[in-house]
Amino acid sequence: xxxxxxxxxVLAPGAPERMAVIDLNAVRHNVRHLKTEIxxxxxxxxxxxxxxxHGAIEVGRAALEAGADxxxxxxxxxxxxxxxxxxxxxxxxxxxxxxxxxxxxxTGNIELGVSGWDLDAVAETAQKVGTRAVVHIKVDTGLGRxxxxxxxxxxxxxxxxxxxxxxxxxxxxxxxxxxxxxEPARTETLTQLEAFNAAVNHVRQAGLNPExxxxxxxxxxxxxxxxxxxxxxLGNAVRVxxxxxxxxxxxxxxxxxFELQPVMTFQTFINSVKEVPAxxxxxxxxxxxxxxxTTLALxxxxxxDGVPRVASNAPVxxxxxxxQAQTYQVVGRIAMDQMVIDLGKPGLSDPEFGYLGAPVVxxxxxxxxxxxxxxxxxxxxxxxxxxxxxxxxxRVFIDESTSTSES
Numbered sequence: 418x419x420x421x422x423x424x425x426x427v428l429a430p431g432a433p434e435r436m437a438v439i440d441l442n443a444v445r446h447n448v449r450h451l452k453t454e455i456x457x458x459x460x461x462x463x464x465x466x467x468x469x470x471h472g473a474i475e476v477g478r479a480a481l482e483a484g485a486d487x488x489x490x491x492x493x494x495x496x497x498x499x500x501x502x503x504x505x506x507x508x509x510x511x512x513x514x515x516x517x518x519x520x521x522x523x524t525g526n527i528e529l530g531v532s533g534w535d536l537d538a539v540a541e542t543a544q545k546v547g548t549r550a551v552v553h554i555k556v557d558t559g560l561g562r563x564x565x566x567x568x569x570x571x572x573x574x575x576x577x578x579x580x581x582x583x584x585x586x587x588x589x590x591x592x593x594x595x596x597x598x599x600e601p602a603r604t605e606t607l608t609q610l611e612a613f614n615a616a617v618n619h620v621r622q623a624g625l626n627p628e629x630x631x632x633x634x635x636x637x638x639x640x641x642x643x644x645x646x647x648x649x650x651l652g653n654a655v656r657v658x659x660x661x662x663x664x665x666x667x668x669x670x671x672x673x674x675f676e677l678q679p680v681m682t683f684q685t686f687i688n689s690v691k692e693v694p695a696x697x698x699x700x701x702x703x704x705x706x707x708x709x710x711t712t713l714a715l716x717x718x719x720x721x722d723g724v725p726r727v728a729s730n731a732p733v734x735x736x737x738x739x740x741q742a743q744t745y746q747v748v749g750r751i752a753m754d755q756m757v758i759d760l761g762k763p764g765l766s767d768p769e770f771g772y773l774g775a776p777v778v779x780x781x782x783x784x785x786x787x788x789x790x791x792x793x794x795x796x797x798x799x800x801x802x803x804x805x806x807x808x809x810x811x812r813v814f815i816d817e818s819t820s821t822s823e824s
Contacts (some may be wrong), residue, residue, distance in 0.1 A: 463658035552589030682781025700749030731794035738771030
């Protein structure tokens, strides 16, 4: 098991007041480890939603440097942003609307997931543009969202074969998405695998010869070979999102159990420290009152920064100058721009204790609170916590070959 790097707060002069510190070294570690886990299979690193809030361009480059074979995004515009940044690696986008810009996707060499009407729209665009579209056919094997049903699949494959014969389309892949792989004991994953295998048989009977078959997401990839998730689930390619960012999709497992390193650390600085009496109400609704005289510290982030408003009692770790770091809980309601910490005793506003201006970490690696702890406090999942961190929070990228750089 690899050790998680220890955390050192960012204290450089001119450091942003609020920052999501993105460790690109951890991205590389995670991708290399995932490549080891899947062997010779193709690794599609998913960087949709600005790489789950981590910065798609920087994370995409780091993932490719570490051995990722392709990048995956939801929207064409996300793929075009990567292309404008000079990333020319294979790239797949799979979520389209009637207003999607298929023309720019094709001229930008973006592969497209299709599952119905979009195949016809892509083929029509390919004819207009004068290029051949590369597509991956998405099958709904039980999730009930995007994807072609097994009942409609033969007709879709027939059209795909016709478009291939017209040199408008190349079917490079077939894929689906898992519904309950994060609950590895559930049998629905095996049912989806059976449905996917049936879909692959339909594909071959239609005379198509795709190169890639991808079904496993992060939980399917990490848990293959255990419980109801067989090795066969990995196909010859996997799409990994959360694992790239060093987070666990399995509630009973920490990232360290999978030898993953968390990538994002959310840091700011205490901007006010003051003494209050017993009975002092804190924040909107006054649903928290101090039991004894104490010191309150103000943390200048709130729900406008992506911090869940409902996450009262979530943990933060404060690094006062000259004193040992300690973990506290948020008290009272989280507001748009701020939240409050009860330091537990009076007198700590004295400058000698070093709380004013002290770094405070909401979540991160090492001994800091985890993203999962914040998710539990908010009644949600770790995916949402990192993805929702807003653009008001500067991304600061840590790279082994460079010093800290701001977004």
